[in-house]
Amino acid sequence: MTKKHSWKHRLHEIIYEADTKEGKLFDVVLLVAIIASILLVMLESVNSFDEKYHNYLNICEWIITILFSIEYILRVISIKKPLRYIFSFYGIIDLLSTIPKYLSFIFIGSHHLVALRALRLLRVFRILKLTRYIGASNTLLVAMRASKAKISVFLFFVVIICIILGTIMYMIEGAANGFTSIPRSVYWAIVTLTTVGFGDIAPQTPLGQFIASIIMILGYAIIAIPTGIVSSEIAKSSKDENNTQACPNCLKEKHKNNAKYCYNCGSVLNE
Template sequence: MPTRDEKNFDPNSLKGKTHEIIFEANTFWGKTFDVSLLILIVISIAVLMLESVDAYNILYYKYFYYIEWVLTILFSIEYAARLYAVKKPMKYATSFYGVIDLLAILPTYLEFFIVGTHFFMVLRVMRLLRIFRIFKLVQFLNERNTLAYSLRRSWPKISYFLFFLLLTVCVIGTLIYLIEGGNPSSSFENIPVSIYWAIVTLTTVGYGDITPITPLGQFLASAIMIMGYSIIAVPTGIISAEIARHKSGDDLEILVCQYCSEETHLPNAEFCHQCGHPL
């Protein structure tokens, strides 16, 4: 039995057309919107980076200021249009991309209302928050749905692997502490420090701030380094196996539900697997 929202939804209405342009990418205007927004995001990130260079900021501060306000107004219009186009604006506003959209415009407005020299550090933080706009670029990668779907499918296996890895570094940290801890010149002062060393060594990072000095400790360290290469490959293999099941990014289409904004739907799906509403 269709709900009242389903009966009132008309794809040819202004709201339906707005939703199609903003959330879908298989139409001319949808692609035009995505490309235009992509260009604006790149410009915004470039301006943010150039602002951090004192020489450019002194010379072109006025231009940066005006460009930022133009971009903020355009992003504000886009954010308002997204809220208008969905059936449940609050649900979109609290979603990952909704929060990112808000962070794309909020810093400039806060910077405008916060005045006084003692707020300089706050203003600096607000400016740097604009870097979150880079996450909006993810919306334009068609492969993101395949990757997100594969990560969700892989998460149970990866979580078991991470739990096993946590146990492993605890055991290794305790062993190296037993081996090296009794030496007065050793840096392995306690088990937490030893576990830190185990994590650094197992991940093959090797800062070198803590090193074993006994032959047995060095032998254990060598074994951990070799083991680290195989351990790093495990999560990669798990995720790759899931991606291989979807031989290409075409297996997951970008069909966006207007009711809950869920995007990862299977091919030819007629209903949203998240909320059950028709697509």
């Protein structure tokens, strides 16, 4: 292993992984910096606070922006194929959360877009090394994909029910009670069935109120059905443990604990 390869490999291990103390510390510091940056932008939007501490807030924001710029560059140079990171989801988010402050030289007010850094908090699962939750999120994703056909049929059934009930309520209540059209009545049925209940439309007749009561009770049963479908698929899913190790070649994460090669590109994980 050459010296050049050694420091790049070490840098990659610290920046992209959370299985070491240094890697976890790096990501925790990054998380704190992201939160601090978001708080600065929020405080800057308060006129009374900004008028008093504008220079201080601006200096702090520039310090954090420079740190994020350095971090972005380090992420690019620490991997074998930089374009994979640059055009990845996190790569685009990292870039978008860094450039707004620089754009403020050209477009006034654009620096407020640094609030996009909130999206970087998605790294929290890897940062805190919650491997069991990473595995759980994987299982949930697989279960939802397996359930999409059943859930689609269920949602189609719910839409039909709402159309039927909305039409019935339109005939019973009429325009005098706010049900001015079938689409508006269907809107009321959806709002009632989902137990949201904005209260902008309400049935006035005894029969309409009776049907509304049935819809409200039905709403609680409908909430439980998708949960049961997904839960059934989760029970069928595997529960293999994954770690936070990222492939230095393709940046894929969530490898098995004892994996030596990347499941995506076949590259060696531990060199």
